[in-house]
Amino acid sequence: MYLSDEFRLKVGLAEMLKGGVIMDVTNVEQAKIAESAGASAVMALERVPSDIRKEGGVSRMASIRIIREIMDTVSIPVMAKARIGHFTEARVLEALGVDYIDESEVLTPADEEHHIDKKNFKVPFVCGARNLGEALRRIAEGAAMIRTKGEAGSGNIVEAVRHIRTIVKEMKHLTILGKEELVHEAKNLGAPLELVEWVAANGKLPVPNFSAGGIATPADAALVMQLGAEAVFVGSGIFKSEDPDSRARAIVKAATYYNDPVKLLEASEELGEAMRGLDVSKLPESELLQTRGW
Amino acid sequence: MKTVGILALQGDFDAHRKAVERAGGLAVEVRSAKELDACDGLIVPGGESTTMLKLLDIENLTEPLRQFAARKPVFGTCAGAILLARSVTNPAQPSLNLIDIDVERNAYGRQIDSRVTRVKADGHEMEAVFIRAPKILRVGEGGKVLATCNGDPVWVEQGRHMVTTFHPELTPDSRVHCAFLAKL
Numbered sequence: 001m002y003l004s005d006e007f008r009l010k011v012g013l014a015e016m017l018k019g020g021v022i023m024d025v026t027n028v029e030q031a032k033i034a035e036s037a038g039a040s041a042v043m044a045l046e047r048v049p050s051d052i053r054k055e056g057g058v059s060r061m062a063s064i065r066i067i068r069e070i071m072d073t074v075s076i077p078v079m080a081k082a083r084i085g086h087f088t089e090a091r092v093l094e095a096l097g098v099d100y101i102d103e104s105e106v107l108t109p110a111d112e113e114h115h116i117d118k119k120n121f122k123v124p125f126v127c128g129a130r131n132l133g134e135a136l137r138r139i140a141e142g143a144a145m146i147r148t149k150g151e152a153g154s155g156n157i158v159e160a161v162r163h164i165r166t167i168v169k170e171m172k173h174l175t176i177l178g179k180e181e182l183v184h185e186a187k188n189l190g191a192p193l194e195l196v197e198w199v200a201a202n203g204k205l206p207v208p209n210f211s212a213g214g215i216a217t218p219a220d221a222a223l224v225m226q227l228g229a230e231a232v233f234v235g236s237g238i239f240k241s242e243d244p245d246s247r248a249r250a251i252v253k254a255a256t257y258y259n260d261p262v263k264l265l266e267a268s269e270e271l272g273e274a275m276r277g278l279d280v281s282k283l284p285e286s287e288l289l290q291t292r293g294w
Numbered sequence: 295m296k297t298v299g300i301l302a303l304q305g306d307f308d309a310h311r312k313a314v315e316r317a318g319g320l321a322v323e324v325r326s327a328k329e330l331d332a333c334d335g336l337i338v339p340g341g342e343s344t345t346m347l348k349l350l351d352i353e354n355l356t357e358p359l360r361q362f363a364a365r366k367p368v369f370g371t372c373a374g375a376i377l378l379a380r381s382v383t384n385p386a387q388p389s390l391n392l393i394d395i396d397v398e399r400n401a402y403g404r405q406i407d408s409r410v411t412r413v414k415a416d417g418h419e420m421e422a423v424f425i426r427a428p429k430i431l432r433v434g435e436g437g438k439v440l441a442t443c444n445g446d447p448v449w450v451e452q453g454r455h456m457v458t459t460f461h462p463e464l465t466p467d468s469r470v471h472c473a474f475l476a477k478l
Contacts, residue, residue, distance in 0.1 A: 005410035012425045015306040016341050038348035099405035256303050
């Protein structure tokens, strides 16, 4: 499967998005701001995660009319979210022609045991993960891009850091194990042995590994990229800040110059207030989005 | 060994790094005019041309890149080809005018229309990966078409510069990168 032409195309588009920023947008105006700020793609959704958190209720795939308007307006790739396990929402998005589908824990799950069988789609999928086992299960189902989940809508980078560190550490660990140990490790991770062996041999995921969930500043974006993320998704962090336009530009700059403190200083200067963040450790378990997904 | 800079503002610069190494070159990531100066040639990778344009502008890299191209070879793939073109449509956007071609962005459709196919290059066939690819609508007099796909030019050379609308960095075949290294 991993060498099929179709899978190479799916991973290929993810390769094109590296070093960039994928921005959550809820309407055409925001999509235009994102594109002109240098976003490498936009993610169309009904409400940004911090509003979903505040307003509650069931969160579904965005309105088709709005996604279509965004696709007609911007020239960069347009992604959209489907609920976990909701394969017919995904079919609708595929028929619409979006460039990537995010099977996302930010929306209310439609299935509490199964994810979408993503191999059966022509459109590529990105999925969230908190650890290596979760990442490899999603890849086994056909995801062509992984993003660490973080805690969406929190404006707090702590969970994104935890998740990227966990995945990187678990991958490093595999590279020092012997063949017979990998079988045991595959069992612990709940992931197919074939993928566990691939990671052990290569020290990285077989698909691009991006980061999401809590990025609110240029320094946040640079932090997760220095920890191993290859691009970032920014949700509430841009359009819930005081200055979406300049903040979007600043985060784009930070994703390119994540290793250059002088450039990061330039990117951080003259920004207004970031979105107000949440202390994730004080959130009740039932309000966490990251625990959705199996 | 020749040093090939890879413009690393955004896009699949890492895939190009590996492809340059497979072809026997030394690859370095380029994000500043100073880094560019140390290179024998430059690859502008695939990615989002609008993102790269913004960053070239904000970081004042457009003029250094023009000066570099006046002396040394530049190779653009996909988004890179869009940046190097004379004119760009769908939508219209600025470009560097290093190669006399006109291109239309996303001319073959969205991701769902992306494809792996065979292209004809100098009597041989080679595998080519097209992702939300641009189409070369016109090749100027000084341009030489090195490969076509269904009649469309997909690999064009003009003097020391060249472009492909496909992604040779995503296939194991090193011929295109070797052809660029031979220019340095």
